[in-house]
Amino acid sequence: MKASLCRKLTNLVAIASVVAAAVAAGPPTTASATTGGCQLGNQAGAIKHVIYLQFDNTHYMRDRPDVASDLQQMPHLLNFLTSNGTLFTNDHTILISHTAGGIVSTQTGLYPDRHGLGVSNSYFYFPPSKTPAFSSAFKYWTDLVDDNTGVNDPLSNMITDGQKTTPAPWVPFTRTGCDFGAVSLANIELENTGTGPFGDMSEAFGTGSPEWNAAVASNAAPSGTAARAKALTDYVGIAVHCAQGGGICTQNAQNVANSRADQLPDEPGSYLGYLALYGAKYVNPAINNGSACVSNTEGQPVTDPFGQCGFPGFDGAFAKNTLGYLAQMQESGIPITWGYISDAHDNHTSAFPAPFNPNFPRASGPGEADYVGQLKAYDDAFAAFFNRLKADGIDQSNTLFMVTVDEGDQFAGGIGIPQTDGTLGYRHANCSWTTAPACPSNQVGEVNLNLRLKVPAGSPTFSVHSDSAPTFYVNGQPDRTDPTLRKLERDLFGLNSIDPYVSTDPGPVFVQMADPIAEKALHFVTTDPARTPSFTGFADPNYFLTAANTGPSCGSNPCIDYHFAWSHGDMQPVIANTWMGLVGPGIQKGGIDSTTWTDHTNVRPTMLAALGLHDDYVLDGRVLIEALTTQATPQSLIAHRETLRRLGDVYEQVNAPFGEFGLSTLTASSNAIKSGSAADDSNYTNVENQIGSLAGERDALAAQIRTALNAAAFDGAPLNEQQAKDWINQAQGLIDQAKQLAASS
Template sequence: MKVGPVLRRAIARVTALALLPASIAGITAISASAKPAADPGCLTGPVKHVIYLVFDNTHFMRDNPSVPSDLEQMPHLLNFLTSNGTLMTNDHTILISHTAGGILSSLTGLYPDRQGQTVSNNYFYFDPAHNPQFSTSFKYWTDLVDDSTGTRDPLPNMVFDGQKNTPAPWVPFTRAGCDFGGVSTANIELENIGTGPFGDMSEAFGTGSPEWTDAVVSNAAPSGTPLRAKAFTDYVGIAIHCANGGGICTSNATNTTNSRPDKLPDEPGGYLGYQALYGAKYVDPAITGGNACVNDTEGQPVTDPFGRCGFPGFDGALAKNTLGYVAQMQEAGVPVTYAYISDAHDNHMSSFPAPFNPNFPRASGPGEADYKAQLKAYDDAFAAFFDRLASDGIDKSNTLFVVTADEGDHYAGGAGISQPDGSLAYAHTNCSWTTTPACPSNQIGEVNYNIKAKLPAGTPTFSVHRDSAPAFWVNGQPARTDPTLRKMERDVGALNAIDPYVSSSPTPIFLRLADTVGEKALHMVNTDSARTPSFTAFGNPDYFVTDVNPSCGSNPCIDYHFAWSHGDIQPEIATNWLGLVGPGVKNLGIDSQTWTDHTNVRSTTLALAGLRDDYVNDGRVLIEAIETKALPQSLIAHRATLLRLGDAYEQVNAAFGQFGTDLLIASTRALNSTDETQYESIESSISDLTGQRDNLAAQIRAALNAAAFDDQAINEQQAKAWIAQAKSLLDQASALAAG
């Protein structure tokens, strides 16, 4: 059969290719490999498999009261979680509440000050000349802050206690003899095809290797072409960290040849001799019996936008693609899989590495037809996924399912207009104004605001993390009390503008402010002092604050391309959900009462799997959701006191706990003050309370970790004393907030 004439536009060629049968398009669809043994043998307790899934910006709460939430529109997933386990809907993210920080806190059980991503998804750092330099949160686990030269900041991007590299989340599993698969999840697979001295390709494969050369060629190719995408498709986003003894990396000669050293030089206890498979080029044949493609949940090959088998891109991590990879890994004997699923409210079809599309990106509003269709496709993917796993003997009787999201969102837009098909329609056009906005009632999009153009003359030069909660790095890295910096903070705090979704008159842009003192209370200061922002402003979440003129017209104006805001402090952003199903998990349905956050995911997962980390987690084991028979005696003794201690610990230590919330209010009053004596008094109080909190939190977390993993029951009298200390700190923080 002949394919029609060559189409002029690359995107049309991709579309045409997608419409052809797989065999004609040069792709061979494959069937699932043989079913695995129900017990892979590396986990010794009731849990034999671990499946961790993290969504990007997927909501349990409704964004529009009349439109079912994301989870409500995925009933196969929602019912699986609530009918078989516990869905905790009073979960919380961290600050800054973005994809990288949220995912990495749940992977490590650490707040950002101990895993490194205190501002994400990108950040600045001060070089030796005290000028801000750009970096990104999304890098492979061992990459440096300055991965170009290694000289401007030689510390790890994932920086831990003592300025060491944060311990890697796969280590307890691989040490136990389990292969560990990663699909599109932050920093556990290669994140880029950099070929500089510290780029991902150089670190994983070595400068001058064939893979490195592939990346050099791809990086030199024109954007939006198959060659530009090739190395990205082959090597990024998919990985298997192989078990102690070799695991799948040494299961045959081909895998042995394709594996590379899994280097973790700072790992506590050492990590020598371990191997990994990096990239779909090597993982796909390893888990399919030699085929080049992995199938999605619809039975079609997972490909990039040009039809090449392999990683579909981070935005292309649709449920059908991610779940297809997870199922294939599990069937190939990889019993631990950590995977990411893209959000459903954005159109991802033209994301990198696809050809340029002038209409991309495009956000959808609650109830919009394409948003509903995407959620329906996600639900279908979960239905197929659960059926497939069940036929493999992988189910709630032997598998721990951990399902969550990185953070919530604030929808920036008006009310949709009802359509005959039951969907809602939105105005996908920019809206700008000179004096009074005249945006349609169903306008969609964030309010873009160039802050540099609005600050007065004499404002020092700065770099800003573009966000609804922008962090500022001021050139010269001035001291906190520098008069010029203090004036800039007040000027930022006083800014007003028109937000058409709120009023036709100017209203405040920023609601809260924190400098380095307040940031420390919120776990936003890590052991690399060069990365600490001069200050951070938490805004009205309708805004996207930048340092360049908006592309939508006036300043401010509404850009319809983006409508889902996060990073900020509002409840719809901060509040999240966590689903647990599997051996030892209570069947509680929906638990809306237990206050928890991302750091508790790690401890809870390891406790149920019968493993432990080689460091002390910031989180705690969620005994509220675990059957008594699955807990050690040390987590059963003094249960009532242990629960009270856990709650007190959360409220005094979590970024969105009461302590942090109150100190942020006090910090805002300090930074806005023109009375420097008042400013110093409040800052001194915040610093003192934070120091006391840090000391108390260190003691409590050590005791909670010992109870969970060392069979050391808490001392009840000591625990009650800690609870009293926490209450005192909460009372003092509340009083400081009240002024």
């Protein structure tokens, strides 16, 4: 209690001193004064603006052969990327492949074991009682795992090496004098209206503040009302992290009054004296001449479902809303703007915080009318966005554009029936059966299966992060070799059920499985041991697997729930494979690049290299020299370019979760887990020990390679060609050993 009180008093003193200093210094009077200090070093100052767009579950590849893909149905975006830059279509996500973890890997250039979100969008952890406790992965950057009391797990949700809070992605920009605006992206704006000791409202504004009191009142209002939504609308999902010296936060007296300390106590090199604007209530007037509203690309105010100006909700981050906000931020003099765009394949009618509707939100199938209409609206929004920016003098000649997606999806559904308007029709109703499928051919929805009701009596008690790739947390946190845990793994791996989209006969529910040794090899074991899952299953991706005491709610066990049909989290190529586009000064006009193997962690180092900036930590990703012109490539990366390219390729195959090494260790772990018996588990022990040994060698080698690649990219350190060739051989040797182990296990 004393430590908590001391922290709050320290925060209040810091806020007061920073604001007082800003007032004493005198605010700038124009937008140009706000942006004039923003120095982006590469390309001789050609890059003046940065726009990063993060889609949710939006596809380059077709989900049905006869239906154009998401990007094909947004030609204004697709043509912009392929005509002016390079669209990488052999990009990959991370494991577990969900929104929070995928976005944060893109934002930070780190794999989940080094940014903290090994499992998302929520996870369990083991408190001192060893009974699994729930936590959301979506929290503000500095929040704790246990953000209710801080006792059950006092470590940061975003945790990195040394159990410190992961370095924040906006820091290199604000340190170089650039304001940084964000809309709806993971954990860089407030994520909730929590008013507990460590809730977002308490941390940002302070317990007892007017904002905190407003959130208390809003949270107490009836669900599905404007009053209940008000705090979310006002304070969540939108933020500006202001430049060193104050930036837009000190542009006028109102902004000074609305600013709060931007606190990053673990940031390398310190981060004192910085300010931020949290929420539309304070961002909107700062970027729109004092107005309480910001307009979308159609010229209409961005509102919540009740017509209140402000954050529209995470499911309401439609292209027109996010792009409208980013354009307004750029026009107000904020040169760095990052934004999230909701998926188009779900019908977000009545999405939170709207009143409950049992029929919506719900999934749509490929080619369905509302899905097609949503993509058309997205394409129109991009056309308006690019035209508006061009009129502002913001285009590919002076702006770095980065556009990507968090992960792919498996469509769990049948074949749509052609409609008279050229779209496809699907059945939107739950479907139950007992021994044989009884669903129509155009059924849509994930196959829900409750695992708790399928395991043998006497199995240990466990919780799962419900998913097509569920992570299991067994009560008591037993060692991975515990006989009862091992029996549970074998029982689950042997589970068969009917997936009506595949066969009328029962088939295996799980296709792969990983214990903590393999989880570590796949980069989702963090430095917080309380969060490590007992094991993880990777299922047939049509499934959504739960472990409640009753259910599923759609009927029999299993049954189809039509509300959700786009499955991810899993390890199949349709989920793993993503895309990433780059446009701007120094970016190759390469059109579509379908051969370069890349993943989310490479976006940040490539962006920083193009901008002449650097982080104060070693990135897991590499600079994609395939994306940069020779003039934009750091000089130390030009020498020995071919060796560097080979090193980058093999580094990813040995280190990335979806690289050859990672997938081979997953196969080996799966074979080991389903082997053995209570009487003899020697094969499991032997194989997992070999995986652990190989992963240890891999980690040591990857650390050397990434350190050298970072030094070459950002410190001008020349790459030793002979050393690089030795690393290439070592990495290939580890890949070959992992493949051999997978084949022989």
